[in-house]
Amino acid sequence: MTTRPPSAFARSSALSANSPASRLSPAVTPEVLVAIDHVDFFYGATQALNDICLQVEAKRVTAFIGPSGCGKSTLLRCLNRMNDLIEGTRLSRGTIKIHGVDIYQRDVDVIELRKRVGMVFQKSNPFPKSIYENITYGLLLHGRHEKKHLDEIVERSLRGAALWDEVKDRLHTSGLGLSGGQQQRLCIARAIAVEPEVILMDEPCSALDPVATAKVEELIQDLRSRYTIIIVTHNMQQAARCSDRTAFFYLGKLVEYADTRDIFTNPTNPQTEAYVSGRFG
Amino acid sequence: MNPATHLFQAKVSGARRHEKWVFALFRFATYFVLFCGLGVFLNIVAKGSRTVFKAEAPFVNIAFLTQAPESLYLFEWEGQKREMGDREFRAFKAAHPAAAQVPTESYVYSAGGIFPCIVGTVLLVLGSMVIALSLGVSAAIFLIEYADDGPFIRFVRLAILNLAGVPSIVFGLFGFGMFVIFFGWNVSLLAGWFTLAFMVLPVVITASEESLKAVPKGFREGSLALGATKWQTIRKNVLPYALPGILTSSVLGIARVAGETAPIMFTAAYVVRDKLPWEVDHWSDFFFQGVMALPYHIYVVSSKIPQNEYTERVQYGTAFVFLIIVALIATLSIVLRNNLRDRYKW
Numbered sequence: 001m002t003t004r005p006p007s008a009f010a011r012s013s014a015l016s017a018n019s020p021a022s023r024l025s026p027a028v029t030p031e032v033l034v035a036i037d038h039v040d041f042f043y044g045a046t047q048a049l050n051d052i053c054l055q056v057e058a059k060r061v062t063a064f065i066g067p068s069g070c071g072k073s074t075l076l077r078c079l080n081r082m083n084d085l086i087e088g089t090r091l092s093r094g095t096i097k098i099h100g101v102d103i104y105q106r107d108v109d110v111i112e113l114r115k116r117v118g119m120v121f122q123k124s125n126p127f128p129k130s131i132y133e134n135i136t137y138g139l140l141l142h143g144r145h146e147k148k149h150l151d152e153i154v155e156r157s158l159r160g161a162a163l164w165d166e167v168k169d170r171l172h173t174s175g176l177g178l179s180g181g182q183q184q185r186l187c188i189a190r191a192i193a194v195e196p197e198v199i200l201m202d203e204p205c206s207a208l209d210p211v212a213t214a215k216v217e218e219l220i221q222d223l224r225s226r227y228t229i230i231i232v233t234h235n236m237q238q239a240a241r242c243s244d245r246t247a248f249f250y251l252g253k254l255v256e257y258a259d260t261r262d263i264f265t266n267p268t269n270p271q272t273e274a275y276v277s278g279r280f281g
Numbered sequence: 282m283n284p285a286t287h288l289f290q291a292k293v294s295g296a297r298r299h300e301k302w303v304f305a306l307f308r309f310a311t312y313f314v315l316f317c318g319l320g321v322f323l324n325i326v327a328k329g330s331r332t333v334f335k336a337e338a339p340f341v342n343i344a345f346l347t348q349a350p351e352s353l354y355l356f357e358w359e360g361q362k363r364e365m366g367d368r369e370f371r372a373f374k375a376a377h378p379a380a381a382q383v384p385t386e387s388y389v390y391s392a393g394g395i396f397p398c399i400v401g402t403v404l405l406v407l408g409s410m411v412i413a414l415s416l417g418v419s420a421a422i423f424l425i426e427y428a429d430d431g432p433f434i435r436f437v438r439l440a441i442l443n444l445a446g447v448p449s450i451v452f453g454l455f456g457f458g459m460f461v462i463f464f465g466w467n468v469s470l471l472a473g474w475f476t477l478a479f480m481v482l483p484v485v486i487t488a489s490e491e492s493l494k495a496v497p498k499g500f501r502e503g504s505l506a507l508g509a510t511k512w513q514t515i516r517k518n519v520l521p522y523a524l525p526g527i528l529t530s531s532v533l534g535i536a537r538v539a540g541e542t543a544p545i546m547f548t549a550a551y552v553v554r555d556k557l558p559w560e561v562d563h564w565s566d567f568f569f570q571g572v573m574a575l576p577y578h579i580y581v582v583s584s585k586i587p588q589n590e591y592t593e594r595v596q597y598g599t600a601f602v603f604l605i606i607v608a609l610i611a612t613l614s615i616v617l618r619n620n621l622r623d624r625y626k627w
């Protein structure tokens with residue numbers, strides 16, 4: 001039971017839900033949007049992910065936590081195949097399915113995938129263009145040109161990112177003139193302008209001050225009803241505050257994945273317990 | 282020896298004295314360079330402006346800038362020394378038949394102006410700029426954005442770097458063999474464009490590579506993550522930011538190369554040509570005609586004809602105009618860069 005046709009990312013011929021690839025996979029429960037199944041991932045000869053199995057539920061906030069270098073970003077970047085850009089990387093085993101479609105199979109169009117799976121980076125990266133052009137960038141790529149329509153989406157996206165009131169009088173000034181927190185929210189607005197289903201956030205607040213962080217967290221709460229959000233964070237409180245589910249990684253392995261409340265109050269794994277209580281990491 | 286009166290009392294030490302001498306030497310070297318540069322520059326400006334400017338209105342020697350070179354005729358007429366260009370002298374003889382019998386001295390290229398040379402140089406610069414930029418930027422994009430960094434690409438880079446060290450006369454010969462003879466383009470604008478373009482390519486490619494590399498990775502990733510193709514990313518979110526750097530270095534490189542005589546000597550330059558480049562029968566002939574050019578004209582009037590005070594006027598006038606044109610191109614490229622930079626700042 002998928003909300004969209006499973007051929008969502010298929011490059012050419014429609015891929016039916018009963019294709020061999022999806023029949024082999026474990027049963028997909030209706031609310032699971034991203035199914036990661038026994039994934040191994042390598043940078044050249046170094047293994048960064050080891051046998052990851054994890055199911056991300058739709059319209060929920062899922063947090064990835066764990067000490068530096070444990071593979072959180074790597075896993076996140078597997079979900080929109082940004083790792084394809086790095087030479088010598090490969091997903092050597094396992095599958096990642098979105099809406100039941102294996103996004104690493106041959107006929108997947110990464111362009112289509114990335115439209116559906118947006119990303120916000122650790123270091124905010126507004127383009128050196130006007131605020132307006134930052135938002136319309138993705139729309140123009142996908143061939144939407146009517147001015148009225150664009151205006152509408154710019155407003156909607158900026159409102160969606162809780163930035164509209166702050167920038168509505170300076171839409172045509174450079175996005176780089178904004179403060180750090182505003183820049184990060186601009187990047188979120190840019191991501192939601194193309195109406196993705198999933199938004200990946202890689203430590204979106206790590207460069208922000210507490211006030212800006214609070215605003216972004218608030219924004220994540222607003223967005224959770226419409227998008228499936230996966231957020232990598234270093235900040236335990238942040239995971240506790242914003243997320244519904246939390247996955248704890250350690251040395252490239254998924255140690256524990258459960259409801260956020262359980263992870264923080266009642267972890268089953270001693271490593272998780274040690275990490276969330278601040279004893280290492 | 283005085284005892285130190287306080288903790289930081291200045292002392293005369295060997296190291297201090299040594300330092301003074303070394304910096305004095307550096308200072309001298311700097312001033313020497315400045316002196317030589319100014320010497321060359323002022324010499325040309327002083328001598329050249331005598332040709333290019335005039336004391337009476339309109340203060341600029343219009344004829345020098347707008348006419349073709351002519352022979353200069355010197356003769357005595359009714360007790361006065363007269364100097365006339367070729368055409369003027371013929372008109373004069375028509376009006377005064379007796380003048381035909383007067384003994385005259387003639388000096389080639391010493392009257393008239395250098396208009397065809399200006400036109401030729403501008404055409405050479407523009408054409409080679411277009412070719413060098415399109416080839417060079419494309420190659421740089423391929424090298425930086427698409428090619429995997431294998432041994433082949435390293436070899437290509439090495440080849441490009443070595444190309445930069447090839448003497449200009451060798452480029453001239455290459456252009457002659459390749460474009461003039463092998464492609465059968467004869468001595469023509471097209472052959473000159475390609476020869477100059479090839480010569481400046483290393484500069485353009487290196488400058489473009491550097492400028493592309495300077496564009497932060499975040500811009501590329503941000504664009505790709507929005508579902509842009511690699512090419513869309515490059516065209517909309519990398520190239521515009523790299524362009525100021527590419528243009529400045531490239532245009533300066535081209536302006537410098539366009540000043541070379543050797544590469545156009547066998548490929549594009551005529552000693553003299555009566556017709557202006559746009560006076561062609563068919564538009565395609567435009568590309569297959571040779572042109573006069575400022576550096577080559579300087580070469581011709583300084584070494585191919587007998588030297589005297591009259592040719593000196595042309596030499597320095599031409600050099601002066603040439604300097605001004607090169608300066609104009611450089612200024613233009615910097616203005617262009619600043620405009621682009623203001624639009625895409627990061």
Ligand SMILES: Nc1ncnc2c1ncn2[C@@H]1O[C@H](COP(=O)(O)OP(=O)(O)O)[C@@H](O)[C@H]1O
Binds near residue numbers: 046069071074
């Ligand atoms: N581009 C890369 N090339 C090689 N190794 C990498 C690269 N990026 C990350 N790694 C390695 O993969 C492991 C996981 O990194 P990462 O996913 O960035 O960790 P995290 O985001 O959890 O801090 C680390 O050991 C890191 O050294």
Ligand SMILES: [Mg+2]
Binds near residue numbers: 073202
């Ligand atoms: Mg990381």
